[in-house]
Amino acid sequence: MKKRKRNGMWIAIITVLLLLLGVVIFICIPFSPTAARFSHITGEKAKDTQDVSEVFTQADIERLPAPVQRYFEYCGYLGTPKMAYMRASLTNVDFVMSETKTIRIDYKQMNLVRKPERFALISSYLSGVPFEGLDSYENGRGGMKGTLAKVIPLFDQRGEEMDRACLVTWLAECLMVPNAALQNFVCWESMDDKQAKATITWEGVSASGIFTFSEAGELLAFRTSNRTAIDMSGKETKADWSAYFREYHIVNGLLQPKVIQSVWHYEAGDCVYFNQNEAAVDIHYQ
Template sequence: MVAKILFSFLLVLHGVIHFAGFFKAFEIGEFKELTGEMTRTAGLIWLSLGILFLVTTLLYLLQYPFWASVGLFSVVFSQILIFSAWSDAKFGTIANLILLVPILIAFMGQLPGSYENRFRAEVEKGLNQNAASELLTNEDIAHLPQPVQKYIRYTGAIGKEKLQNVRVIFRGDFKLKSDADFVDFRSVQYNFMHPPKRLFLIESALYGLPLTGLHSYVGATAAMQIRFAGLFQVVDAKGPEMNRSETVTLFNDLCYLAPAALIDKNIEWETIDSTTVNATFTNQGNTISATLYFNEKGELVNFSSEDRAESMDGESYTNYRWTTPLSDYRDYNGRKRASYGEAIWHKPEGDYVYAKIHLEQITYNADELSLFE
């Protein structure tokens, strides 16, 4: 919020300073600091650019997506004007350079290949495939192990629509590596059931600059891409190992976020005891296994798999046991979900908690695209 206020203030201040060229050209007041000649045409141009900076500020505060395009135009032509009146206006270059960084980052996010626009496009495809949902009945879950049946009933899925998709908002903290500090993040996620598709858009910041990521699992292909400052791609993970690992993530999401979808025919179950089951999940030729742990109330309290691999660079992968303990179940629009969870790698040198998540919102059978609203 502080950064937003400072950025807005600088936009307004820089815009107002442009008015000095107009005032000098039309001899409104005295501007002894401006020693060069100024035609009325030039004065009107300075006025127009000043107004454009104010318009940019308004668009930015109102969160119109094209504010960065207007801002970039303003900065570029402001600098051209500064070059034309260098002796009087050269210090305006400093302001333009400061403004250019966040504006350029935001502008890159508007391009068709940006993570956000790719996310939007894939979500729209999934929403267009939505079908009418039947109600989930006790007969639908009769073939499942008793602990899974109990979990589905506990979450309130019986008698409600079968799930075609879920939209989820998380906030939390994560680490890029074990010896790093936690950084805040927020994410928006869509999971589609038929066919399975997972889209996860994450926003964070590192050294004061944005860090954005897109996890996608579409068809048979999974990918994890992370970009720093909107310009530099620092992770681009894809390939067979990634496909297998994200199949674990996809199944984990089903268990946590969409228990009503655990009737899927691509899941095979084995009961271990009254609170533990093994599951084998197959999607697009990738088969993974996991163990689900429940408590006596019927809550899913942990998920464990040996089939997920860690990668720091998107090129080398190492398999470790991966768990996601869940707790603090709450009601979200008539269905219970764990409001808090962690993601943990169990390495030989010790357990590594790399993510702590808080469930903010969940929408069942979403029918429209929405990001962080």
């Protein structure tokens, strides 16, 4: 009887150790369900996207406010092929999760043109354990999911505020993939020689913001009050949000921003929550 109990105890211990070993191996191997999901979605979107055979012309930008026209001209887009989507990536980027927690992340995204759709993958570690996030905006619905150890759900934010936040983020980045700025669901308004307002309407939801440009034509910033800060627990905080674009350099004959940052303008002060360390962004068109 005692021998059977000891054997049963050792079997239980070995089983637990094997399970722990399996968990460690699963965490350590490169495969990730979240990353696989991102690759599948963006791969299917790329496959379903029709190639654009047109080039940017002066006629395309005539209806745009003067500073936006100047941006197209200054960055060298006129006469170059229009794009169907953009892929962008950053490595080892500062990301502020809370007042006391900043992590380094790798970031990949895909923005489509013909419809305002956007997908982004965050890859990082929390206390040595893999942490991943998947942001999505598709068919007028936005979402933000976080996963720990590849399979443990941390949060899954959805709803009207998230729909509008994701829509206005696509708008903020539309001049990074400038064919998006020409779509008929984006409406432009003149303000002055350095600012222009844009409003996007999709699936019954509207959002708007102000683009600011340099005298030369560089896009410097986008600011909106149509995005709500939502933390991991789902707490919502009203604050203006900005995207900054800096350090323009030539890539394949086009001027592109080398540094992009995201900022919350809280009452207590500004928080550069994305890319405070000014990691370089890599932008590709198709």
